[in-house]
Amino acid sequence: MSATRTAATGTVYLVGAGPGAPDLLTLRAARLLAEADVVFHDALVHPDTIALAVRAEKFAVGKRCGRHSTAQRFINKRLVDAAATHRVVVRLKGGDPLLFGRAQEEIEALEAAGIRYEVVPGITAALASAAATGTSLSQRGTVRSIALATPRVGEGERASDWARGFASADAGAIYMGLGEGAAIAAALRAVGKPPTLPVAIVENASLPAERVVYTTLAGLAQVDSEQFSGPALLLIGPQFADRRVVAVDARESELTPKVGHG
Amino acid sequence: MSATRTAATGTVYLVGAGPGAPDLLTLRAARLLAEADVVFHDALVHPDTIALAVRAEKFAVGKRCGRHSTAQRFINKRLVDAAATHRVVVRLKGGDPLLFGRAQEEIEALEAAGIRYEVVPGITAALASAAATGTSLSQRGTVRSIALATPRVGEGERASDWARGFASADAGAIYMGLGEGAAIAAALRAVGKPPTLPVAIVENASLPAERVVYTTLAGLAQVDSEQFSGPALLLIGPQFADRRVVAVDARESELTPKVGHG
Numbered sequence: 268m269s270a271t272r273t274a275a276t277g278t279v280y281l282v283g284a285g286p287g288a289p290d291l292l293t294l295r296a297a298r299l300l301a302e303a304d305v306v307f308h309d310a311l312v313h314p315d316t317i318a319l320a321v322r323a324e325k326f327a328v329g330k331r332c333g334r335h336s337t338a339q340r341f342i343n344k345r346l347v348d349a350a351a352t353h354r355v356v357v358r359l360k361g362g363d364p365l366l367f368g369r370a371q372e373e374i375e376a377l378e379a380a381g382i383r384y385e386v387v388p389g390i391t392a393a394l395a396s397a398a399a400t401g402t403s404l405s406q407r408g409t410v411r412s413i414a415l416a417t418p419r420v421g422e423g424e425r426a427s428d429w430a431r432g433f434a435s436a437d438a439g440a441i442y443m444g445l446g447e448g449a450a451i452a453a454a455l456r457a458v459g460k461p462p463t464l465p466v467a468i469v470e471n472a473s474l475p476a477e478r479v480v481y482t483t484l485a486g487l488a489q490v491d492s493e494q495f496s497g498p499a500l501l502l503i504g505p506q507f508a509d510r511r512v513v514a515v516d517a518r519e520s521e522l523t524p525k526v527g528h529g
Numbered sequence: 530m531s532a533t534r535t536a537a538t539g540t541v542y543l544v545g546a547g548p549g550a551p552d553l554l555t556l557r558a559a560r561l562l563a564e565a566d567v568v569f570h571d572a573l574v575h576p577d578t579i580a581l582a583v584r585a586e587k588f589a590v591g592k593r594c595g596r597h598s599t600a601q602r603f604i605n606k607r608l609v610d611a612a613a614t615h616r617v618v619v620r621l622k623g624g625d626p627l628l629f630g631r632a633q634e635e636i637e638a639l640e641a642a643g644i645r646y647e648v649v650p651g652i653t654a655a656l657a658s659a660a661a662t663g664t665s666l667s668q669r670g671t672v673r674s675i676a677l678a679t680p681r682v683g684e685g686e687r688a689s690d691w692a693r694g695f696a697s698a699d700a701g702a703i704y705m706g707l708g709e710g711a712a713i714a715a716a717l718r719a720v721g722k723p724p725t726l727p728v729a730i731v732e733n734a735s736l737p738a739e740r741v742v743y744t745t746l747a748g749l750a751q752v753d754s755e756q757f758s759g760p761a762l763l764l765i766g767p768q769f770a771d772r773r774v775v776a777v778d779a780r781e782s783e784l785t786p787k788v789g790h791g
Contacts (some may be wrong), residue, residue: 290557290686293547293652297556364665366675371665375609388652390555394625398648403626403633405679412694413628413676417667431696432674435720449675458697508715
């Protein structure tokens with residue numbers, strides 16, 4: 268252990284790459300990528316973001332959904348090893364590292380090896396998805412608590428455990444849930460949510476192919492996931508009713524790819 | 530109304546300024562500020578962030594906690610008026626616009642006036658605060674649902690409504706709760722949380738004066754809010770026990786101001 272501590276010369280930055288659009292990266296993340304000696308990035312990070320690491324050796328290490336935990340231990344080891352020989356090591360993760368990103372396992376490995384680290388937060392998909400709908404997650408007077416969860420099941424987890432957190436929350440966001448619409452709807456019905464509860468399915472949030480589909484919990488059970496090709500997030504709550512019926516003109520821009528700003 | 534539609538030449542960008550540190554702004558937000566003709570910003574946004582708007586007229590319009598809703602209507606009107614005569618109007622809000630930011634009222638005013646708008650998400654305080662603790666909000670196998678809430682009471686809201694959302698969630702973040710420690714602890718006890726539940730109080734997340742104080746729900750009721758001068762966020766969950774007892778060396782950097790990276 269003491270040998271490892273002496274050998275460690277670098278810092279590992281666990282960096283959030285944000286929801287997809289390269290310009291939703293933070294200034295700090297962009298600077299760290301430019302300075303990085305080595306970058307280990309998730310598979311889904313935008314190529315333009317990875318390209319900011321002009322000096323770095325770059326390795327795709329992650330982890331689409333459902334990979335085995337051996338892969339995680341392998342990533343942990345590579346981070347520890349890289350810090351022994353490199354000054355700036357960036358572990359680039361989609362969204363925010365500390366929300367459904369399995370960063371804790373990497374942090375614990377770094378702590379165990381005595382390696383300095385820092386977490387750089389990123390824009391999480393729930394907020395980019397809410398932006399796509401033009402609808403606030405919180406709503407003054409009606410939506411005061413918001414639940415975040417994923418139905419993605421890891422070792423030792425039961426399939427419906429995640430839904431507990433929605434039982435008493437006023438609204439919520441479900442990460443990585445598409446393809447399990449029927450199971451999600453059933454789990455939320457089981458904790459007391461009505462079939463009429465509005466649901467916004469946000470696909471490819473922040474990207475040119477961004478798309479919002481409005482439905483209800485009853486409708487979610489019927490959704491054909493083959494209609495969606497990109498990552499999707501579910502926003503659930505009374506405020507996510509389709510507002511086009513009351514303000515068609517003003518809402519159209521939310522339902523088609525955004526025009527460029529500026 | 531049709532006159533207003535014809536007059537509207539600009540776009541209003543509802544932009545998240547992030548948690549405090551100027552370099553936790555997004556690249557998109559930085560570009561929009563540089564292009565902005567006029568900026569309406571919250572009082573708590575960092576001066577270095579506002580300074581990025583080199584061309585713009587700048588107005589502080591908000592809204593420390595507890596201001597009257599008349600002020601909100603005044604902000605709405607100023608945004609609508611500004612879009613009639615300016616091309617790029619930025620409404621710059623602390624954190625993310627769609628999480629406890631009252632953006633919905635501004636969006637509805639813009640929609641009613643037929644004005645084009647876009648939401649640019651920002652890093653929310655809960656994620657910057659989690660980064661300060663080096664502890665993931667989600668924890669594989671144990672923390673699968675996270676509640677976000679604020680005890681801040683608006684018109685027509687009951688003081689303890691917010692706590693409902695925590696009843697069944699595995700962990701959570703409470704915004705703008707400091708100074709109400711006893712009431713928060715009581716509300717969480719009332720929905721079934723144990724007095725031993727770990728709490729991390731994160732003050733000035735992401736800023737040089739960042740500080741983390743670890744306590745429990747029982748301890749939170751006793752906290753002297755006079756000890757805290759900056760904005761603070763409460764992280765609540767089993768993972769927020771003080772980890773210094775098991776890994777003192779590695780955790781020290783989280784408890785003192787961060788050293789610069791790079």
